[in-house]
Amino acid sequence: MESHQIIQHNILYSCSYQKEQSSEQFLPEHSLGITLSGEAEYFTNEGSYIVKPGTIGLMRRNQLVKKYKKPSLGGEPFKMIGVFFDQKTLRQYAAENDIDEQQPYQGRSVIQLTGNPVIKGFFDSLIPYESHPEKLSLKMCGLKTREALELLLQIDHSFKNFLFDFREPYKMDLENFMQRNYQYNVSIGTFAKLTGRSLSTFKREFAKIFDATPEKWVQRKRLEMAHYLIAQKKKRPIEVYLEVGFENLSHFSFAFKKHYGFAPSEVGG
Structure with a gap:
C-alpha cells in the first residue's frame, strides 16, 4: 500500500x-x-x-x-x-x-x-x-x-x-549555531531566519567567519561527518546520508566522490 x-x-x-x-x-x-x-x-x-x-x-x-x-x-x-x-x-x-x-x-x-x-x-x-x-x-x-x-x-x-510570544528569532552567534545545525537539510534562507538575520546579512557575515559560501561550507561539513561515520563508526553509506543532511543516496555518493576522489563504499577503516 x-x-x-x-x-x-x-x-x-x-x-x-x-x-x-x-x-x-x-x-x-x-x-x-x-x-x-x-x-x-x-x-x-x-x-x-x-x-x-x-x-x-x-x-x-x-x-x-x-x-x-x-x-x-x-x-x-x-x-x-x-x-x-x-x-x-x-x-x-x-x-x-x-x-x-x-x-x-x-x-x-x-x-x-x-x-x-x-x-x-x-x-x-x-x-x-x-x-x-x-x-x-x-x-x-x-x-x-x-x-x-x-x-x-x-x-x-x-x-x-x-x-x-510572537517575537521572531533574535540575532544569535552564527558560528556556534551553524556548527550545531549544519546536518539539518533545510535551505540557507531558513538558517538565516533562525539566526535572526536577513539572507544577505547572513551570507555576508558567514563569509567573514568561515571564508566560504554557506552552500560550500555546509556540504563540506556534511561530507566530513559522513567520512568519519563510515571510517570510524563503521556505518554503511546508506545509513549515514540522511543523518548528515543529504536528500538521497545518489546525490550523496556523487558529492562524496567529487570531494574525496573515491566512492563512500571505498572508504577504508
Missing part, C-alpha cells in the same frame, strides 16, 4: 507504509499532534523523543527537527494527526480574548501531553475526517483550531506564554 498525506488548511493526516522513513523539517508554526499507530523518533536540539501510539506532543515554532518513522512490528503503518497554529490565527485569538503581549518564552520547545483525556478526545473527533476531508471546510478547521487553543489554555495557563 502507498503512503499518503492529507492536508486540509492547517490540519494534517499522515500515513506511511514504508518500512522506515526519514524526514527533516523546519517547523515555522506551533503544532499539536498525536501518533495513532507505528513508531517514530524525533531529534531536536533539546534531545530525542520516542513516539508510539497515543503519544501527544506540542511543538514550538521555528525548530529544526529530524524524524525517523516506521510501521509497528505488526505491520500497522505510521499514522498521525497534526494541527498547526499559524501566527495570523493566534494573533486574532489573542485580540478576541484580550491576551496581552507575552514575555519571551524560555521553556522547552517540545511538551508531552500524552495521557491527557481531553486532548485525546479532541483528536478522536478529528479521526472521521480522514475519510471525509471535504467536510473539513475552512470554517470547520477554524472552529477545531480554536477548540484546541481553548483546551490547551485550560490544561495549563503557562501555555499562553508558549503560544502567544
Whole structure:
C-alpha cells in the first residue's frame, strides 16, 4: 500500500507504509499532534523523543527537527494527526480574548501531553475526517483550531506564554549555531531566519567567519561527518546520508566522490 498525506488548511493526516522513513523539517508554526499507530523518533536540539501510539506532543515554532518513522512490528503503518497554529490565527485569538503581549518564552520547545483525556478526545473527533476531508471546510478547521487553543489554555495557563510570544528569532552567534545545525537539510534562507538575520546579512557575515559560501561550507561539513561515520563508526553509506543532511543516496555518493576522489563504499577503516 502507498503512503499518503492529507492536508486540509492547517490540519494534517499522515500515513506511511514504508518500512522506515526519514524526514527533516523546519517547523515555522506551533503544532499539536498525536501518533495513532507505528513508531517514530524525533531529534531536536533539546534531545530525542520516542513516539508510539497515543503519544501527544506540542511543538514550538521555528525548530529544526529530524524524524525517523516506521510501521509497528505488526505491520500497522505510521499514522498521525497534526494541527498547526499559524501566527495570523493566534494573533486574532489573542485580540478576541484580550491576551496581552507575552514575555519571551524560555521553556522547552517540545511538551508531552500524552495521557491527557481531553486532548485525546479532541483528536478522536478529528479521526472521521480522514475519510471525509471535504467536510473539513475552512470554517470547520477554524472552529477545531480554536477548540484546541481553548483546551490547551485550560490544561495549563503557562501555555499562553508558549503560544502567544510572537517575537521572531533574535540575532544569535552564527558560528556556534551553524556548527550545531549544519546536518539539518533545510535551505540557507531558513538558517538565516533562525539566526535572526536577513539572507544577505547572513551570507555576508558567514563569509567573514568561515571564508566560504554557506552552500560550500555546509556540504563540506556534511561530507566530513559522513567520512568519519563510515571510517570510524563503521556505518554503511546508506545509513549515514540522511543523518548528515543529504536528500538521497545518489546525490550523496556523487558529492562524496567529487570531494574525496573515491566512492563512500571505498572508504577504508
